[in-house]
Amino acid sequence: MSNFDQELDATGLNCPLPILRAKKSLASLDSGQVLHVIATDPGSVKDFEAFSKQTGNELMESSEDGGKFHFLIKKG
Amino acid sequence: MSQSEPKKLAIIATKGSLDWAYPPFILSSTAAALGYEVQIFFTFYGLQLLKKDMNLKVTSLGNPGMPMPMPMPVMLQALPGMQGMMTSMMKAKMKKKGIASVEELRDLCIESGVKMIGCQMTIDLFDFSATDLISEIELGGAATFFEFAGEADVTLFI
Numbered sequence: 001m002s003n004f005d006q007e008l009d010a011t012g013l014n015c016p017l018p019i020l021r022a023k024k025s026l027a028s029l030d031s032g033q034v035l036h037v038i039a040t041d042p043g044s045v046k047d048f049e050a051f052s053k054q055t056g057n058e059l060m061e062s063s064e065d066g067g068k069f070h071f072l073i074k075k076g
Numbered sequence: 077m078s079q080s081e082p083k084k085l086a087i088i089a090t091k092g093s094l095d096w097a098y099p100p101f102i103l104s105s106t107a108a109a110l111g112y113e114v115q116i117f118f119t120f121y122g123l124q125l126l127k128k129d130m131n132l133k134v135t136s137l138g139n140p141g142m143p144m145p146m147p148m149p150v151m152l153q154a155l156p157g158m159q160g161m162m163t164s165m166m167k168a169k170m171k172k173k174g175i176a177s178v179e180e181l182r183d184l185c186i187e188s189g190v191k192m193i194g195c196q197m198t199i200d201l202f203d204f205s206a207t208d209l210i211s212e213i214e215l216g217g218a219a220t221f222f223e224f225a226g227e228a229d230v231t232l233f234i
Binding site for chain 1: 102184
């Protein structure tokens with residue numbers, strides 16, 4: 001896992017909360033800074049791809065580790 | 077983020093049960109997070125979603141698609157207290173699965189600038205008082221809805 005500026009624990013949360021919380025966290029970051037999101041909702045994998053495509057924030061990394069999904073999102 | 081005009085989502089919310097409260101609030105809060113400008117027009121039973129105290133219920137009556145913990149004849153499902161029981165069970169299940177409450181989703185919508193319009197005609201029809209409704213709304217009619225919906229990229233009837 002590369003470096004990140006802020007971490008968001010969205011484990012246990014279901015759709016659409018991981019996306020909504022991520023949006024809120026990104027708002028507090030500067031352009032180019034990276035948010036690390038941890039989620040357990042399997043739907044979040046596809047949703048973070050779609051979120052990034054539509055908002056211009058870059059999904060740098062998407063991975064799974066023991067039932068937890070990790071996303072690195074660079075603010076656009 | 078593109079600098080062009082934001083996309084627009086227009087929703088008509090017509091249902092006032094706990095289960096049907098979710099689609100308009102989930103879609104609106106998510107669309108707002110994606111940069112959409114969102115407006116919801118609440119009419120008929122959908123007005124229940126604008127009450128300060130929503131107290132929404134869910135029922136299996138007339139809804140054979142609702143999963144039940146055990147098979148139960150429809151006559152039994154109609155017994156007094158069943159609706160309250162089903163509502164408690166549904167809320168407990170949602171909490172366990174990390175699903176937001178309707179109140180939380182509505183707050184997130186308000187916070188993210190989703191515009192909510194209450195149908196004036198419905199308020200008159202059901203003798204609702206504007207003081208029963210949350211303050212973050214506007215009242216209007218069908219023409220008000222079309223002012224926004226006519227320009228919308230996505231329009232949904234829920």
